[in-house]
Amino acid sequence: MLKSFFLRAPAVTGLSLLIIALLLSVSIAFPPFLDPVNLKSAFDDTALLMMMAVGEMFVLLTRSVDLSVAANAALTGMVVALFNAKHPGAGILPVLLISLVMGSALGAVNGLLVWKLRIPSIVVTLGTLSVFRGLVYIISGGAWVNSGQMSHAFLNLVRLPLLGINLLSWAGVLIAILAFLFLRYSLTGRNLYAAGNNPEAAAYAGIDVGRLQCVAFMLSGAIAGLSGYFWVARFGVAYTDVASGFELQVIAACVIGGVSISGGAGGVVGVILGALFLGIIKNALPVVGISPFFQLLISGLVITVAVALNSGTQRKTHGRHILESKKVTP
Amino acid sequence: MTEPAFSLSGITKSFGGVRALVRGELELFAGEVTALVGENGAGKSTLVKIMTGVYQADSGEIRLNGQPVHIGSAAAANRLGISAIHQEPVVFDDLSVAENIFIAARPRRHGVVDWAQMYRRAAGILAELDPGIDPRMLARDLGVAQKHLIQIARALSNEARIVIMDEPTAALSHREVEELFQIVQRLKREGRAILFITHKFEEIFALADRYAVFRDGAAVGSGLVCETDRSSLISMMVGRTVDQVFPKQDVPIGAPLLQVEALSRGEEFADVSFTLNGGEILGVYGLIGAGRSEVMQAIFGLHRPDSGRIALRGEMLNIRSPGEAIAKGIAYLPEDRQSQGGILRASIGENIVLPCLSGISHRGFVNRRDEQALARRFIGELQIKTSSAGQLLEELSGGNQQKVIIAKWLATNPQVMIMDEPTKGIDIGAKTAVYRLMGELVSKGLGIIMVSSELPEIMGMADRILVMRRGRLRACFSRAEATPERIVAAAADA
Numbered sequence: 001m002l003k004s005f006f007l008r009a010p011a012v013t014g015l016s017l018l019i020i021a022l023l024l025s026v027s028i029a030f031p032p033f034l035d036p037v038n039l040k041s042a043f044d045d046t047a048l049l050m051m052m053a054v055g056e057m058f059v060l061l062t063r064s065v066d067l068s069v070a071a072n073a074a075l076t077g078m079v080v081a082l083f084n085a086k087h088p089g090a091g092i093l094p095v096l097l098i099s100l101v102m103g104s105a106l107g108a109v110n111g112l113l114v115w116k117l118r119i120p121s122i123v124v125t126l127g128t129l130s131v132f133r134g135l136v137y138i139i140s141g142g143a144w145v146n147s148g149q150m151s152h153a154f155l156n157l158v159r160l161p162l163l164g165i166n167l168l169s170w171a172g173v174l175i176a177i178l179a180f181l182f183l184r185y186s187l188t189g190r191n192l193y194a195a196g197n198n199p200e201a202a203a204y205a206g207i208d209v210g211r212l213q214c215v216a217f218m219l220s221g222a223i224a225g226l227s228g229y230f231w232v233a234r235f236g237v238a239y240t241d242v243a244s245g246f247e248l249q250v251i252a253a254c255v256i257g258g259v260s261i262s263g264g265a266g267g268v269v270g271v272i273l274g275a276l277f278l279g280i281i282k283n284a285l286p287v288v289g290i291s292p293f294f295q296l297l298i299s300g301l302v303i304t305v306a307v308a309l310n311s312g313t314q315r316k317t318h319g320r321h322i323l324e325s326k327k328v329t330p
Numbered sequence: 331m332t333e334p335a336f337s338l339s340g341i342t343k344s345f346g347g348v349r350a351l352v353r354g355e356l357e358l359f360a361g362e363v364t365a366l367v368g369e370n371g372a373g374k375s376t377l378v379k380i381m382t383g384v385y386q387a388d389s390g391e392i393r394l395n396g397q398p399v400h401i402g403s404a405a406a407a408n409r410l411g412i413s414a415i416h417q418e419p420v421v422f423d424d425l426s427v428a429e430n431i432f433i434a435a436r437p438r439r440h441g442v443v444d445w446a447q448m449y450r451r452a453a454g455i456l457a458e459l460d461p462g463i464d465p466r467m468l469a470r471d472l473g474v475a476q477k478h479l480i481q482i483a484r485a486l487s488n489e490a491r492i493v494i495m496d497e498p499t500a501a502l503s504h505r506e507v508e509e510l511f512q513i514v515q516r517l518k519r520e521g522r523a524i525l526f527i528t529h530k531f532e533e534i535f536a537l538a539d540r541y542a543v544f545r546d547g548a549a550v551g552s553g554l555v556c557e558t559d560r561s562s563l564i565s566m567m568v569g570r571t572v573d574q575v576f577p578k579q580d581v582p583i584g585a586p587l588l589q590v591e592a593l594s595r596g597e598e599f600a601d602v603s604f605t606l607n608g609g610e611i612l613g614v615y616g617l618i619g620a621g622r623s624e625v626m627q628a629i630f631g632l633h634r635p636d637s638g639r640i641a642l643r644g645e646m647l648n649i650r651s652p653g654e655a656i657a658k659g660i661a662y663l664p665e666d667r668q669s670q671g672g673i674l675r676a677s678i679g680e681n682i683v684l685p686c687l688s689g690i691s692h693r694g695f696v697n698r699r700d701e702q703a704l705a706r707r708f709i710g711e712l713q714i715k716t717s718s719a720g721q722l723l724e725e726l727s728g729g730n731q732q733k734v735i736i737a738k739w740l741a742t743n744p745q746v747m748i749m750d751e752p753t754k755g756i757d758i759g760a761k762t763a764v765y766r767l768m769g770e771l772v773s774k775g776l777g778i779i780m781v782s783s784e785l786p787e788i789m790g791m792a793d794r795i796l797v798m799r800r801g802r803l804r805a806c807f808s809r810a811e812a813t814p815e816r817i818v819a820a821a822a823d824a
Binding site: 184185186187190193194197198200201202203204205206207208260264265 | 382383384403404405406407408414416420421422423424425429433434436438442443445
């Protein structure tokens with residue numbers, strides 16, 4: 001069973017090996033990398049990337065793309081930071097609730113435009129990406145919200161240690177597990193695959209592709225909103241440029257993890273590995289003394305190679321086998 | 331007389347200005363097979379799409395067991411127990427076979443998908459159809475016939491009371507057809523009402539209890555199969571004589587034009603050799619997936635053959651791209667008009683000049699006046715019905731679109747015209763116009779290779795008929811030798 005899984009998912013196998021090799025070489029070159037404090041921080045960073053990438057995957061599965069996830073996180077993060085500054089005594093539950101509701105509402109804007117107006121998602125989210133960023137500026141008046149203005153509960157939730165790692169990392173793990181179960185066992189999750197894999201056949205099977213795209217955008221938005229709060233709390237500051245350009249890393253994590261840009265293929269395991277890979281590059285290379293520009297180069301190369309490999313494995317099955325084998329013909 | 335399980339009456343449906351269905355009438359009975367026959371463009375597939383909720387009828391009434399029903403969506407059709415097996419297998423390549431079967435109704439337990447049950451039930455259904463298919467396989471790894479079986483398994487799985495089969499045998503071998511017939515008999519015994527769409531008369535008489543004939547979007551006749559015969563079905567279908575449909579001209583056959591020798595490519599085709607003469611229409615017949623289009627695409631330079639030789643007027647060709655093929659005088663009309671043949675959102679003029687832009691451009695800029703002149707010339711010559719050369723291709727009827735695409739290739743002054751299913755999906759009048767045009771082209775010395783899956787068309791138009799099966803040439807008949815039985819026997823698996 002496990003063996004067939006790895007055979008079926010060459011991206012997953014290759015990526016696992018690559019990550020192990022990377023971890024080994026970094027630990028040998030620079031043993032302090034394995035320091036628990038360092039690892040915890042790297043894991044927290046990666047958890048943010050991981051959860052947003054899982055959200056992005058829902059959208060990619062339906063043959064769409066969400067470029068607005070980072071802007072959504074910045075806007076929602078700013079809103080909850082301002083709320084917390086105004087009502088420091090309200091506790092953490094309203095903050096979580098606002099971030100989820102607002103995030104999914106912003107996602108619904110994308111989803112409805114894609115579903116009802118049939119505008120290509122890349123255009124819709126390119127627009128909302130700028131709109132969301134602009135709104136951050138407007139509601140904050142361009143000012144920062146600093147950690148001094150945030151309540152203890154707001155700041156410390158993400159840092160709550162639990163079995164060796166922080167709650168933020170647990171949140172990433174939990175979202176990944178929930179996403180895995182959702183995609184494997186719920187009708188909506190399964191239909192996301194069907195809708196992206198063959199929209200026409202999905203329509204014949206009574207699956208409403210547009211509605212599912214909207215659902216995917218709302219899920220992606222909800223996770224982005226929650227990540228917005230986590231981001232602001234983790235770094236202790238909210239401002240216009242929070243997570244600026246992060247959407248590209250989110251999409252990169254998906255693509256490296258084997259999620260097809262043309263929809264219908266990919267899984268949570270791959271996305272987690274993709275995020276881990278980028279997280280390790282980002283956190284390990286600086287400690288080994290490699291320039292940040294090299295990090296860009298390496299992650300860029302890996303994305304290109306990953307995409308080339310994935311399309312290569314698909315091309316193999318693309319050619320039609322018409323000729324009858326010689327053994328059969330007398 | 332018993333009450334029909336399913337009935338359609340007075341159904342109409344238009345797309346833009348084109349009336350696809352003018353009077354759709356159909357009755358299906360439980361435990362019986364009704365054969366729906368009619369030429370391409372008669373409105374059969376529109377009717378199927380209305381029955382399966384993909385399209386909504388403009389007017390008319392649908393009744394299920396006597397009760398009026400509204401089939402507002404594909405999901406509604408599924409709920410009502412209407413299941414369709416489409417001509418082209420509609421499957422999800424990256425999903426497992428089991429999930430493909432249960433796509434509209436995955437088994438669930440406590441609200442979540444029950445994979446164990448899904449695999450078990452899929453294995454049970456597949457055991458009767460093809461024990462060689464593992465329910466855990468990806469659909470991507472199946473052959474065409476097996477993908478059809480998945481669709482049949484779908485109909486079996488959801489206990490559909492109305493089963494629609496849209497030319498299910500088109501891509502199947504002889505043995506597979508036999509097996510399909512047994513499945514249909516079983517569905518009958520289980521009391522399901524079956525609509526069987528086919529072009530093959532032997533299938534109607536072997537399988538069907540009733541028939542319904544459509545022509546030009548209207549029901550023109552129906553009744554019991556045992557009370558009719560082949561010729562009366564044909565006259566209902568066609569409504570005109572064969573000579574009117576196929577205006578075959580007598581053109582003297584000239585010198586060899588295109589010679590293909592021992593052409594092979596990977597798993598697609600092997601050892602294909604033939605000669606096309608000037609003034610000749612060479613028909614290439616075979617089942618879907620026989621490798622015909624692949625051979626033509628290799629000649630046109632879309633895919634490079636592994637071995638073999640191609641010569642034009644005795645000159646060896648080494649074609650590496652479609653651009654080189656066009657320069658040598660070879661034109662290729664692809665099978666899929668919408669996706670490969672023309673650019674729907676461009677004007678007629680822009681479409682026509684596309685392959686010969688270098689001929690009418692000056693220092694890299696296209697001369698608009700030349701473009702207009704060329705377009706107007708072909709609109710006149712081919713009698714394309716349009717308001718102006720600036721009209722968008724997507725606004726034309728299927729037949730006129732096909733004329734524009736033929737014009738586009740004529741503008742390159744070809745010597746060899748390869749036409750892949752040249753009349754697929756266009757109405758009978760437009761077909762005749764295309765046939766007449768083919769006659770005019772060969773009378774000017776061109777050679778035409780016509781790839782077609784339609785026996786009447788091949789027999790009506792071709793001077794010689796090549797038959798392909800599974801990537802190899804199996805037979806070559808002259809016009810005089812060709813009979814439907816001989817052609818079909820060569821095309822079908824032994």
